[in-house]
Amino acid sequence: MAFFSFLGANKYLKEVEEQERYEEAFNLKKQTLGISKENLELQKETLELKKILQEQNLLTSLLPLVSGSGLPTGSKKTSLGATVSGGGKSPVGQDNEFYAGVIKEQFPYVTNTALGSIMANTNNANGTLKTVYDFLNSTKKQFNDKNRLTPEGRIPDETLEYIFSNTFSKTTKPYENIKNLEKQFGFKLSESSKGMLDILTNYSITNVQLPTVTDPLGLPESKDIEFLKDESYDVAENFYKQEVNAVNRAISFYQKKFNNRTLNSEEQELYSWLTKRSGKLAEIEGFSKSNPTQLINLYGTRDSYNYMRTNSTMAKQFFLPEQPPSLSLNIEAPPVVVFNHKHMITLRNLGVLRPGQKVKFMNIGDADGTPKEEGIVPPKGQD
Numbered sequence: 001m002a003f004f005s006f007l008g009a010n011k012y013l014k015e016v017e018e019q020e021r022y023e024e025a026f027n028l029k030k031q032t033l034g035i036s037k038e039n040l041e042l043q044k045e046t047l048e049l050k051k052i053l054q055e056q057n058l059l060t061s062l063l064p065l066v067s068g069s070g071l072p073t074g075s076k077k078t079s080l081g082a083t084v085s086g087g088g089k090s091p092v093g094q095d096n097e098f099y100a101g102v103i104k105e106q107f108p109y110v111t112n113t114a115l116g117s118i119m120a121n122t123n124n125a126n127g128t129l130k131t132v133y134d135f136l137n138s139t140k141k142q143f144n145d146k147n148r149l150t151p152e153g154r155i156p157d158e159t160l161e162y163i164f165s166n167t168f169s170k171t172t173k174p175y176e177n178i179k180n181l182e183k184q185f186g187f188k189l190s191e192s193s194k195g196m197l198d199i200l201t202n203y204s205i206t207n208v209q210l211p212t213v214t215d216p217l218g219l220p221e222s223k224d225i226e227f228l229k230d231e232s233y234d235v236a237e238n239f240y241k242q243e244v245n246a247v248n249r250a251i252s253f254y255q256k257k258f259n260n261r262t263l264n265s266e267e268q269e270l271y272s273w274l275t276k277r278s279g280k281l282a283e284i285e286g287f288s289k290s291n292p293t294q295l296i297n298l299y300g301t302r303d304s305y306n307y308m309r310t311n312s313t314m315a316k317q318f319f320l321p322e323q324p325p326s327l328s329l330n331i332e333a334p335p336v337v338v339f340n341h342k343h344m345i346t347l348r349n350l351g352v353l354r355p356g357q358k359v360k361f362m363n364i365g366d367a368d369g370t371p372k373e374e375g376i377v378p379p380k381g382q383d
Contacts, residue, residue, distance in 0.1 A: 099129035107136055109154055114164040121167075132210070139163070139213050146218040148319060159213065166211035173202070217319040224318060225326050228308065232329060235304035236295050239354070240281070246351035247278050269339055270346060277352070300333030303356070335360045335374055348377050355379045 096119065103110055115129070122128045136155070143149050143156070150156060220228065254271040257263045263271060284294035302324070309320040324330040335358035338344045344361075347353040357377045 095127065096124055096129040099133045103129065103133050103136065106133075107140075107155075109157075110136070110160065110164075114160075117164070118167060135163075135210050142213065143216050146216045146319070148216045148219065159216075163211060163213065167209070217317070220314075220318045220320065220325055224314075225329075228305065228314070228320075229301075229326065229328055230289070231308060231312075232301040232304045233289055233292050233296070235307075236292070236299040236301065237287075239299045240284075240287075240295060242354075243352060244278075244281050247274055247281065250274050250350045250352060251278060270343065273339070273343070273347075274352070296328075296331055298333070301329050301331045303333060305329045333358065337362060339363060341375070344375065344377060345383050348380065353377045 100115060103115065104112075115132070118132060119128065139159070140149070140155050143159070148156065251271070251274050254263065254267060254274065257267060258271060280298075284298060287293075287295040305320075305324050308314055309322075314320065336353065337360045338347060338353075340361055340363045344353060344359050348355065353359070355377050359375050359377060361373050361375060
């Protein structure tokens with residue numbers, strides 16, 4: 001009986017061992033299948049990633065055909081940097097603070113307002129103020145080469161005003177039509193790539209540019225200054241001839257009225273003034289180009305220089321600074337003393353006084369009778 005019990009137990013143990021081996025084999029097979037499934041999922045994910053990368057590479061290669069430029073990275077720059085909105089944020093400039101200090105040190109006359117406006121337009125894009133600094137340096141060199149810097153060694157104020165007044169920005173969306181890419185090139189994109197296109201559709205680029213400063217004209221040379229002096233002399237001589245003729249005509253007119261005893265008191269004052277003026281003009285009639293002092297003292301040279309500076313063809317040949325390059329071109333004509341405003345208008349109408357000429361009024365003076373108030377002869381038609 002015990003023998004059969006032993007055989008039964010032994011059989012039971014064998015069945016247990018076989019069951020355990022079966023279960024181990026089953027679990028091993030299950031584990032192997034699980035690993036294979038994970039590998040399959042991994043391979044699938046890898047394939048999807050490769051597909052996405054291939055699509056993105058394809059898009060990157062096609063974008064220049066859509067927008068005329070490559071895919072933006074960070075901020076796109078022109079001559080003054082740029083800001084980006086919509087599709088991405090321009091990186092904050094790391095060197096702008098440094099160059100702001102350099103600009104203020106080397107170009108202290110550049111205002112904080114001007115620099116602040118540029119930085120606002122570029123969203124503090126990296127490299128912006130370095131570009132401004134380089135631009136100012138190149139402009140300063142241009143003017144220095146032509147001896148056009150101010151006596152303090154500065155870029156002229158009018159040039160700086162032109163630069164910062166003509167700095168402009170332009171915002172564009174280079175990829176706003178990119179959603180038509182599938183239709184345009186005849187293929188189908190994945191949803192992730194379509195999402196990328198949605199982002200690029202709203203991608204905007206703001207380009208801020210400094211204006212071009214043309215090569216400045218040089219200062220006049222000695223021979224040019226002599227030519228300006230000759231021109232100023234000719235202008236003064238013409239003024240003299242015109243006034244002599246006008247005074248003589250007016251004297252002749254009032255002389256006839258005097259002979260006819262029809263001069264009123266106001267006309268008598270004018271007649272007396274014209275007679276004195278005629279005598280003053282006669283005193284300098286011996287002037288010449290080699291001896292122009294008296295002529296120039298009466299009519300000056302500054303007005304004719306100012307006219308040549310702004311209107312003559314010489315202004316296109318070389319730079320004529322506001323301050324004349326010679327003292328002999330900076331002589332102001334003394335104001336002509338007249339009785340009153342009405343007297344001035346009458347003399348202008350007679351051709352004796354020129355529009356723009358300075359006058360002093362005798363009826364408004366100091367206690368000793370010295371004329372005090374000055375005026376400018378208005379254009380004809382304005383009284």
